Amino acid sequence: MTKTALITGVTGQDGYYLSRFLLQKGYRVVGLVLPQRQSSLAKLGSLVNKLEIYAVDLTDSRVLSGLLEQVQPQEIYNLAAPSFIPDSWNNPLETLDVIAGTTTRFLMAIRQAGVKARFYQASSSEMFGQVDPSPQDENTPFRPMNPYATAKLHAHWTMVHYRQRYNLLACSGILYNHESPRRATQFVTRKVCLAAAAIKLGISDRLELGNLDAKRDWGYAEDYVQAMWRMLQQDQPEDYVIGTGKLHSVKELVATAFECVGLDWTRYVVVNPNLVRSDEHFLLVANTKKAKQKLQWQPQMSFENLVEKMVLKDLERLQNGTIATSAKP
Structure with missing residues (x-):
């Protein structure tokens, strides 16, 4: 059935x-x-x-x-x-x-x-x-x-x-x-990956972020x-x-994304204090022992491969003109 x-x-x-x-x-x-x-x-x-x-x-x-x-x-x-x-x-x-x-x-x-x-x-x-x-x-x-x-x-x-x-x-x-290439552009992962792609193509020349030391699973x-x-x-x-049980900082996210397009991120990233979340926290990381044991589940894609997948998809979108101008950094 x-x-x-x-x-x-x-x-x-x-x-x-x-x-x-x-x-x-x-x-x-x-x-x-x-x-x-x-x-x-x-x-x-x-x-x-x-x-x-x-x-x-x-x-x-x-x-x-x-x-x-x-x-x-x-x-x-x-x-x-x-x-x-x-x-x-x-x-x-x-x-x-x-x-x-x-x-x-x-x-x-x-x-x-x-x-x-x-x-x-x-x-x-x-x-x-x-x-x-x-x-x-x-x-x-x-x-x-x-x-x-x-x-x-x-x-x-x-x-x-x-x-x-x-x-x-x-x-x-x-x-x-x-995250994924389908993440909305206001999320930091997609914001960073889209910015790296846009800067690589000469569409943008800078990326403003808040706390680079903030960490996420x-x-x-x-x-x-x-x-x-x-x-x-x-x-x-x-x-x-x-979750993955691994923490990565925004700085790691940025470095990985810009490395995918062969750029030095320090030349393009600007810290804007107004973008720091007031309820920021640094220790949210998963213990997935129960899911691994009872569901036989564990994540398959690494952080580095995920970021690369998102950057390459945004490069493709920008080159094909399939992303709205307003969504560009």
């Missing part, structure tokens, strides 16, 4: 890679998009023709319940969320509703529709916040430091409560930063969506920390 998977946030980075992965496994893939955001389907390219797309108001649990009755998914992947963390300070209430509200309404709809769907909640390492222990695992206390992280934690605990109270097969992946998004799928194939629903 063909399995059906339903994905919210289908037009985002993770939605794209997860859809492609599930299609390769023979799934019927249903993607949800907000009615006012249907133009974002263009980001899926030719992949959109292989999906079933529904324009759905995620603020109405009755509509969601009706959709679940109609689609009858075996697996639900809730990836819908604003992903650029600094923006959450501009509208914390909207951030809370989009993340925590959508998750709660979906869990309610699963019960209302009576479907036997397995539910994946996209949690975030940002929930750990100002951590003391490093690296972090599934037992590390949460101390969120921004509205995005707080909303993610609300959604995470709501999922846990529904799992415990209603015996739902629901789980969350506590994912660390994961950066992995490849295509590796991480496989972990999501593996979580929903388990007999018992549990939560998993997903």
